Amino acid sequence: MNCEVCQLKELDIEHFEIREVLRCILHTVLFHRALGLVRPKDIDLELFEITYVQCGDVELERKIDEKIDQFIDRVEKHPNKKNQICLSFYEVKNKQATWFTNKVERLYWEQWYINLNVAQHPKGISGKSYSSKVVVDPGAESRSARRAALETSLRDVLFQIIRFVNEKKDHIPPIPNLEGVSFPYEITISSSSDSAFGMDMLKRMLQTGHPTMLS
Amino acid sequence: MDLHNYPSQGENGRFEQILNQFLLKSLHIILDSRVPANRPSSRSGQIKKSDKCLSFWNRTLMEPMIIDIILVRESPNSSHTMLSNDVFTETVVERWIVQHESQSQRSTPPQTSDYKKTYKKSIILLRSVYSMLRLLPAYKAFRKKSSLKQSCNFDINYKVCSFSSPFSRDEEHSMKKYSFVPVEAQQGRLSVSVIYREDLSDFNLDAFVSCPLEIITDYVGSPLTDPMRAFSIRENHHSAPSRRHSWTSGGLHRDVSLLHNHNQPLSGSPPLYRSPYEYSHSPTDAYINKNQNQRLTSFQKTSSEDLLSPPLSSSPSPSPPTYFSGGNIQSRPVSIPHPMMSRSPKYLSPNLSDPSRHHSLPPLSPRNTKYDPSSHESSSGIRSMRNTPISLGQKVSRDAKEDSGRFSSLLSSSSSPRVGFSRSSSRLSFQDDFGDCDFSCPFIVDDVDPPDMQMSPNLDARNSSEVSSQTSSTAKKSQDAAVGALVHMLRTAPPLRQDSSCYNSSQSSKIEMEGEIGAASEFFNPRKTSDALEELKTYKEMKNLLLSKSNAHMAGKGKIEN
Secondary structure, three states: OOOEEEEOOOEEEOHHHHHHHHHHHHHHHHHOOOOOEOOOEEEEOOOOOOEEEEOOOHHHHHHHHHHHHHHHHHHHHOOOOEEEEEEEEEEEOOOOOOOOOOOOOEEEEEEEEEEEEEOOOOOOOOOOOOOOOOOOOHHHHHHHHHHHHHHHHHHHHHHHHHHHHHHOOOOOOOOOOOEOOOOOEEEEEEEEOHHHHHHHHHHHHHOOOOOOOOO | OOOOOOOOOHHHHHHHHHHHHHHHHHHHHHHHHHOOOOOOOHHHHHHHHHHHHHHHHHHOOOOOEEEEEEEEEEOOOHHHOOOOOOOEEEEEEEEEEEEEEEOOOOOOOOOHHHHHHHHHHHHHHHHHHHHHHHHOOHHHHHHHHHHHHHHOOEEEEEEEEOOOOOOOHHHHHOEEEEEOOOEEOOOEEEEEEEEEEOOOHHHOOOOOOOOOOOOOOOOOOOOOOOHHHHHHHHHHHHHHHHHHOHHHHHHHHHHHHHOOOOOOOOOOOOOOOOOOOOOOOOHHHHHHHHHHHHHHHHHHHHHHHHOOOOOOOOOOOOHHHHHHHHHHHHHOOOOOOOHHHHOOHHHOOOOOOOHHHHHHOOOOOHHHHHOOOOHHHHHHHHHHHHHOOOOHHHHHHHHHHHHHHHHHHHHHHOOHHHHHHHHHHHHHHHHHHOOOOOOOOOOOEOOOOOOOHHHOOOOOOOOHHHHHHHHHHHHHHOOHHHHHHHHHHHHHOOOOOOOHHHHHHHHHHHHHHHHHHHHHOOOOOOOOHHHHHHHHHHHHHHHHHHHHHHHHHHHHHHHHHO
16 A cells, blocks of 8 residues: 655745635645545635635544644744645554554555745735836735735645545545544644755655654 | 445445435535525425436436536626516536446456445545535635525526537637546446536626625624724713813913923923823824823822922922912912910010010019119110210219119019020129229129128128128029129120229139139029029129229229329
C-alpha cells in the first residue's frame, strides 16, 4: 500500500486570511475522507464567495481550529519562511512491541500538503507606482485584485482536491470507523526555508510507515 | 446510501442496491443544491419525483439519468407586448448526467470485499459531487433564489429524463464539462459528469435582486449609518457633566474675569492644554471635551477659592488667595467685631496722664493728700526735672510737691509693672537733682508715713550704712523691680562734677547701690498695694534727708566762699 501525496497549489495569503483558507482546505479534504454517517454543513467564507462543506463534527472542528492556531503562532515566529501544513491519514498496524520501540506503528497512506506563503505586509500594498497617474485609491484596487486572484486560486485548490480524491481511491484502506472521519489522521505544521523545503518533503515521503517527527 | 434495507441477494444484488442508492442519492443531492424549497410541499414533491424517476430507472438501469437545471426568467420582450401571457425564457445552466455502464463480461466472480470497495468509492464520489455542486456558478443563483424566495424575478426549475436535447453550438461554446472519475466495479461502472454554464453574467443574477427588502420595524441603527446619532450620544454623555457644572459657567466666567489671568484664558478662546479625558475622534467632540474639562478644573478652583480653601491653581501667582480673601469681603461684607474697642483705653495704654486713673485705687493716706495730684503738673515736673540743670534746692523744693503729686498719681494708677515704669522715671528725675551732692541713698522718702522709720533713707555719708540697711530692709519688704530700675538709672546717668565730697558721696552711694543691688536681686516678689505705700513712705523720708543734707552743704559752701 503506497502513500499518496498531494501537493496542493501554493497560495499567497495575508495573515488575516490564514484561518479561513486553512479551514476551507482542511475541512474539504476531511469531508472526502469521512465516509461514514455525516451531516454536511455548508459554510460560506466571509472573505471570498466560496462555500465549502464540513462534516458537522464538533470535535473535528475543534481539532482543526487548534491546529490553525498553532500554525498562526508558527507563522508569527517564523515570518520569513514558507509555512506548510501536512494532513496525513494513516493506518494503525498491529502493535508489535519490539525492543527498539513500543510505539504504535503508523502506516501513512495519504498526505496532503497545504503550502501557504503568508505575506509579511498585511496591507498588501506594493510600494511601487508604475505610472505617474496615481489612482485615487491604489491600495483598494490592488487589494481587490489580489483578493480576486486569491479566490480563484482557492477555488482551484478545491477543484484540485476533488480531482485528487476521485483519481486516487485504490490506496484507501478499509473503513475502520463509520462515525465522523473514518480514518485516523494527524495534522502537522512545519516551516522551512526555501532551500530545505524540498528536502523535508522528500524525507516525509521516504518515511512512509514512520510517524513524522514534525509537529 | 443505506444498504441494510435491501435483502441480501448476493453480490449482484448488493451492487444493484449500491447502484440504486447511488442514483437516488445523487438525484437528491443535485436537486437539493439547485432547486430551492420555495413551497412547503416542494421538498416532498421533489422526493416523489425522484422516486418516480428512480422507479423508471429500475427498469432500465443502463440508461443515463439526465438532470437539467433550468433558469427561468422573464423574457425581455414580454414587457413590450400587450399579451397577458408572460413569456419566459428557459436556459439550461447545468446538466448532470449520472450513468451506470454495466459490463457484461465478468472475468471473476464478485467477492464480498468488492462491493465494500464499490460502496466506499461511490461514497467518495457522492462527496465529490456534493462539493462540486457548491463550486459551480449555478450555486450562486440557487442561493439567491433561496434567500429572496418569492420576490425574485427568476426561477430555477429542473428536468429529469433519460434523454435530452443536445445543446446548440453556441451553448456548447459557453458551457464546460466536468467528468468525475467513475467508480469501477465488476458489474459495471458508475460515472457522473456535469455540463455547466461557466458564465452567468449574461443572466444578470445580481439585477434580479431588485425586490424590496424587508422592513425591520425595530431597527436600531448603527453608528456607521448614522454618524450624527453617535455624536448625539456622545454629546449627551458629556452634557451631563456640563449640565452639572452649567451653573458655574456663568459664575465661572465672572470669577475668571475677576481673577488675574495668569492661569488660563477665559472661555471662548481655545484651551491651551489637552484634556486627559479626550477620546473622541471628531474635532467637535474633542473641543467639547476640552472645554468641559477646562470648566471642570476651573470650577474646582472656583469652588475651592470660594470656600477659602487652599487654592488648587497651578499658577505660581499668589493672587487668587489674596484676592479672594479680599474678594470675600467684597462679596460678603462682614463687620469684624472688635471686642477690644469696647474696652476702656485706660486698661490698654499706659497713659500716665489720664486723670481718672487715680480713682481706681484706694485713696491715699491723709499725709499724702497735702499734695493734690495733678497729672499735668507731674508730667511737666518730670520734664522740667530732666532738662534743666541741677539746681537742687530750687528744684527739689519746687518739685517736691510735684514729685509727691506725681508719685501719688503714679501710684494711684499703677499696677505692679507700671509702677516699675513710674518708679524708674522718678528715680531718674532724682538722680538729676542730686548729682552733685552726696547720694548716699537712692530712695526718696515719701510724705506717706513709712511703716518703719528705720526704712527712711539718710543722705549723710556717716548714716549711709544705716540708711543702706534701712533701704535694704525696705527693699526686702517692698520690691526689687524698682530697685533694679533705679540701679540701672544710676549706672547710665551722665557723669556729675568731680568733687571730692561728691566723689566720696558717690563712692558711698556706689557702695550702697551695690548693697542694694545685692539685696534687690534676691527679692523679686509679687507686689501689693500696701507694699507700694510703704515704699512711698521710704521715698519721702529719703527725700527729706537729702534735702536736709543738701541745705547743710549749700550753707557750708556759701560760708566758705564768702
